[in-house]
Amino acid sequence: MTRYMLSVYQPAGDPPPPEVLEPIMRDLDAVNQEMRAAGAWVFAAGLHDPSTATVLRADGDEVLVTDGPFAEGKEHLGGFTIIEAPDLDVALEWGRKVAHVLTLPIEVRPLKFDTH
Amino acid sequence: MVSTTEIEGVYTREYGRAVAVLTRVLGDIDLAEEAVQDAFAAAVQRWPETGLPPSPAGWLITTARNRAIDRLRREATRADRHAQAALLHAGHDEPDEELAVRDDRLRLMFTCCHPALATSAQVALTLRLLGGLTTAEIARAFLVPEPTMAQRIVRAKGKIRKARIPYRVPDEAELPDRLRAVLAVLYLVFNEGYTASSGERLVREDLCAEAIRLGRVLVELMPDEPEALGLLALMLLVESRRPARTTGGGDIVLLADQDRTRWDRALVAEGQALVRRCLRRGRPGPYQIQAAINAVHSDAPDAEETDWRQIVTLYDQLLAMTPSPVVALHRAVAVAEVDGPAAGLRLVDGLDLGDHHLFHSVRADLLRRLGRTGEARRAYDAALTGAGNVAERAFLQRRGAELGPS
Numbered sequence: 270m271t272r273y274m275l276s277v278y279q280p281a282g283d284p285p286p287p288e289v290l291e292p293i294m295r296d297l298d299a300v301n302q303e304m305r306a307a308g309a310w311v312f313a314a315g316l317h318d319p320s321t322a323t324v325l326r327a328d329g330d331e332v333l334v335t336d337g338p339f340a341e342g343k344e345h346l347g348g349f350t351i352i353e354a355p356d357l358d359v360a361l362e363w364g365r366k367v368a369h370v371l372t373l374p375i376e377v378r379p380l381k382f383d384t385h
Numbered sequence: 386m387v388s389t390t391e392i393e394g395v396y397t398r399e400y401g402r403a404v405a406v407l408t409r410v411l412g413d414i415d416l417a418e419e420a421v422q423d424a425f426a427a428a429v430q431r432w433p434e435t436g437l438p439p440s441p442a443g444w445l446i447t448t449a450r451n452r453a454i455d456r457l458r459r460e461a462t463r464a465d466r467h468a469q470a471a472l473l474h475a476g477h478d479e480p481d482e483e484l485a486v487r488d489d490r491l492r493l494m495f496t497c498c499h500p501a502l503a504t505s506a507q508v509a510l511t512l513r514l515l516g517g518l519t520t521a522e523i524a525r526a527f528l529v530p531e532p533t534m535a536q537r538i539v540r541a542k543g544k545i546r547k548a549r550i551p552y553r554v555p556d557e558a559e560l561p562d563r564l565r566a567v568l569a570v571l572y573l574v575f576n577e578g579y580t581a582s583s584g585e586r587l588v589r590e591d592l593c594a595e596a597i598r599l600g601r602v603l604v605e606l607m608p609d610e611p612e613a614l615g616l617l618a619l620m621l622l623v624e625s626r627r628p629a630r631t632t633g634g635g636d637i638v639l640l641a642d643q644d645r646t647r648w649d650r651a652l653v654a655e656g657q658a659l660v661r662r663c664l665r666r667g668r669p670g671p672y673q674i675q676a677a678i679n680a681v682h683s684d685a686p687d688a689e690e691t692d693w694r695q696i697v698t699l700y701d702q703l704l705a706m707t708p709s710p711v712v713a714l715h716r717a718v719a720v721a722e723v724d725g726p727a728a729g730l731r732l733v734d735g736l737d738l739g740d741h742h743l744f745h746s747v748r749a750d751l752l753r754r755l756g757r758t759g760e761a762r763r764a765y766d767a768a769l770t771g772a773g774n775v776a777e778r779a780f781l782q783r784r785g786a787e788l789g790p791s
Contacts (some may be wrong), residue, residue: 357501
């Protein structure tokens with residue numbers, strides 16, 4: 270089995286209003302349940318706004334601290350799900366479901382270490 | 386005595402099959418390629434003395450497998466995790482019985498043309514793994530520097546391995562989409578061969594031949610897929626005209642002006658038989674329709690006797706399936722033959738294809754036939770701006786010059 274990270278990329282700016290967001294989150298939850306039932310779900314998390322991020326950079330013996338995300342952009346990582354799947358086709362199938370629910374781009378990327 | 390040519394012939398025919406079987410046995414494309422290359426190196430040493438074995442493919446696959454396992458055993462003792470995994474994998478399968486399984490090349494085709502790979506990577510991998518072309522050859526064919534092509538292939542193989550792109554024929558639900566990708570790759574290789582997008586020569590015969598060879602393999606493996614038959618028929622019919630398509634000096638000869646006695650009759654007959662065979666199945670698709678259009682051309686003893694009405698009808702069908710301005714442009718050419726150049730021009734002028742050189746070249750020809758010389762000249766100039774290869778450019782310049790001084 271390979272683990273994959275399904276990353277959600279969302280546009281900068283305010284999230285949609287609750288009446289839009291709620292049904293989406295309900296559908297997302299259903300997909301997460303489906304993943305759990307199939308034994309594919311490993312971990313999932315939504316991230317706070319990029320403005321809450323702090324970046325650390327090693328500089329000789331010092332570590333510099335800066336306020337804000339590593340990269341400012343029109344889109345940012347909004348959350349991710351780690352799944353386990355036998356191959357990319359299965360992982361893409363889960364990714365497709367998430368993309369369909371969120372209507373946001375989903376990046377599917379393999380994690381480095383397989384679980385056997 | 387076995388000649389080098391004979392061994393090269395075996396290489397061309399069997400490379401893809403051997404890599405496909407070994408990929409399944411070893412579970413890794415790089416190991417499979419290495420093993421098959423080892424086996425060919427052994428064949429070059431042995432066969433001139435021993436003669437060709439009864440089944441060259443079987444000999445190659447068995448030799449490749451044995452050498453791969455020997456090598457893996459050596460490496461596995463050095464605690465190479467990768468080698469151990471491959472060895473474990475190789476233990477499961479006996480390659481001899483696998484020889485009977487013809488599906489391996491099909492699996493490999495679907496892996497190479499997986500939608501998670503960019504089209505340029507799909508094309509490169511297909512030519513490399515199934516066609517046995519070297520990286521240098523593929524780079525030359527697509528006019529890309531060799532290091533760029535090498536990197537493209539290494540990355541694609543890395544993605545297959547790391548992201549676990551599966552090695553299997555897709556199930557029925559996915560098959561239509563996935564097959565479309567395989568067909569598109571073969572057609573792209575063929576087209577690049579037929580009208581090289583840039584460079585000196587109009588045709589790169591080697592790419593056409595390779596696309597047709599792989600098209601035959603696909604039809605052999607999926608005899609019930611009408612679009613696979615359609616694509617093969619289309620390529621054969623187009624290829625049949627190659628001897629008539631350029632002059633000795635390399636200039637383009639238009640379909641209407643071609644010496645049809647120079648068409649390859651065997652290819653025409655094979656292509657037409659395939660068109661009949663696939664259309665009988667009653668599941669038409671874009672490749673079948675394009676093949677049928679080409680079959681109508683092949684039927685006509687000369688340009689005047691071409692059944693253009695039939696061609697317009699077929700383009701109507703094609704346009705309904707794949708509504709694209711380029712198809713509409715081709716349809717307009719056929720309409721011009723049935724209803725005259727003014728009718729064709731009306732259709733062409735309604736298309737949004739301003740940056741396509743073929744659009745300007747078709748317009749130029751229609752304007753020329755309508756006696757609108759000044760506009761025709763400007764259209765030839767516009768077509769020249771976009772045309773890539775030398776032969777096409779020369780043709781457009783010649784046509785423009787034939788209009789006389791401005």
